[in-house]
Amino acid sequence: MSPDSAQVAVRLAQQIEASGPVSVAEYMRVANTAYYGRADPLGAAGDFITAPEISQMFGEMVGIWLSDLWLRHRPAACYYVELGPGRGTLAADALRTMKRLGWEPSVHFVENSPALRAKQVQAVPDATFHDNLETLPTDAPLFVVANEFFDALPIRQIVSTLGGWRERVVVQDGVSGFAAMPGACVTEDLIPEQFRTAAMGSIYELCPEASSIMHQLSARLAQQGGVMLVIDYGYTQPALGDTLQAVQSHTYADPFTNPGQHDLTAHVDFFELSNCAKNCGLLVAGPSDQGAWLSALGIDQRAQILAAANPSRAADIASARNRLVAPDAMGALFKILATYAPDWPQPEGFGL
Numbered sequence: 001m002s003p004d005s006a007q008v009a010v011r012l013a014q015q016i017e018a019s020g021p022v023s024v025a026e027y028m029r030v031a032n033t034a035y036y037g038r039a040d041p042l043g044a045a046g047d048f049i050t051a052p053e054i055s056q057m058f059g060e061m062v063g064i065w066l067s068d069l070w071l072r073h074r075p076a077a078c079y080y081v082e083l084g085p086g087r088g089t090l091a092a093d094a095l096r097t098m099k100r101l102g103w104e105p106s107v108h109f110v111e112n113s114p115a116l117r118a119k120q121v122q123a124v125p126d127a128t129f130h131d132n133l134e135t136l137p138t139d140a141p142l143f144v145v146a147n148e149f150f151d152a153l154p155i156r157q158i159v160s161t162l163g164g165w166r167e168r169v170v171v172q173d174g175v176s177g178f179a180a181m182p183g184a185c186v187t188e189d190l191i192p193e194q195f196r197t198a199a200m201g202s203i204y205e206l207c208p209e210a211s212s213i214m215h216q217l218s219a220r221l222a223q224q225g226g227v228m229l230v231i232d233y234g235y236t237q238p239a240l241g242d243t244l245q246a247v248q249s250h251t252y253a254d255p256f257t258n259p260g261q262h263d264l265t266a267h268v269d270f271f272e273l274s275n276c277a278k279n280c281g282l283l284v285a286g287p288s289d290q291g292a293w294l295s296a297l298g299i300d301q302r303a304q305i306l307a308a309a310n311p312s313r314a315a316d317i318a319s320a321r322n323r324l325v326a327p328d329a330m331g332a333l334f335k336i337l338a339t340y341a342p343d344w345p346q347p348e349g350f351g352l
């Protein structure tokens with residue numbers, strides 16, 4: 001256990017001792033703030049790898065998709081916005097592609113990790129940083145991208161017990177540090193009607209921060225114009241289930257040991273994100289499978305061009321393309337959702 005991680009565990013233990021159990025959401029917030037704040041967790045040598053780190057083709061397809069909308073709508077001015085840009089790789093690949101098509105928007109990153117901001121400056125030196133959405137520019141359309149951002153936001157877990165639906169809370173546990181158990185009762189209104197009589201032990205997850213970020217940004221897009229692309233793993237219809245997971249060095253770990261030492265994530269509720277956008281008057285395309293979307297945008301043609309230009313790397317390029325597209329790799333697990341202002345063109349790649 002690193003000293004940082006030990007400190008997080010001690011702080012959480014003290015908080016629990018002083019004021020009682022914390023919600024799963026609070027636990028996840030404290031753990032992930034420490035985790036992302038301390039170092040760069042991405043890449044083959046890190047804890048997990050994301051699509052833009054697998055191949056430049058991913059960011060290039062995002063750049064093509066954004067450019068197509070920009071070319072068809074031609075706003076006088078606009079901004080590229082990315083939520084949680086990691087190492088800035090996706091942005092750098094997308095912006096390079098956009099520049100080739102004659103488009104160089106100013107770049108705004110919403111990022112709260114000092115360690116990752118340092119990496120992002122190297123990848124995109126001109127980026128302006130924001131702690132949250134509040135300070136994003138208000139005077140022109142936004143082209144927003146969020147890849148594996150929403151899955152890192154804290155979730156609440158509500159568990160069905162003999163005594164009704166209860167908040168799942170985290171307590172201290174002598175053996176493994178922490179453990180989760182049912183806490184105080186919550187109002188049944190939080191649970192979709194079809195799940196209210198679910199079996200004992202069933203878990204329903206909510207991500208209040210995801211909903212509020214989506215509402216806030218959707219209201220901006222409705223007012224300022226623009227589009228948003230959300231890429232993540234998750235479910236497309238309301239669902240029950242415990243999806244909280246910890247990943248360290250590319251393997252699964254117990255989420256309730258060593259907080260701050262591994263990446264805590266949960267599946268993203270695309271049904272809820274879509275509804276937030278629709279409630280603000282936006283139109284929605286998808287969610288679609290990542291593999292289908294990348295194929296529709298021409299990843300195979302791009303792979304061929306790259307392989308022809310770099311014959312010695314042809315096998316690597318083919319394998320990266322497969323990782324991103326194949327249904328048994330990331331192609332079906334990851335979903336793509338686009339939201340856009342009603343007077344904007346229909347986005348490509350969704351088989352509309």
Ligand code: SAH
Nearest residue numbers: 036050084085086110111112113147148152
């Ligand atoms: N999009 C990148 C990184 C994904 S990891 C990629 O695909 O490679 C999640 C990213 O979201 C990290 O950059 C992390 O620091 C950032 N992040 C997590 N929670 C955040 C929050 N509440 N506000 C801003 N950034 C956050």
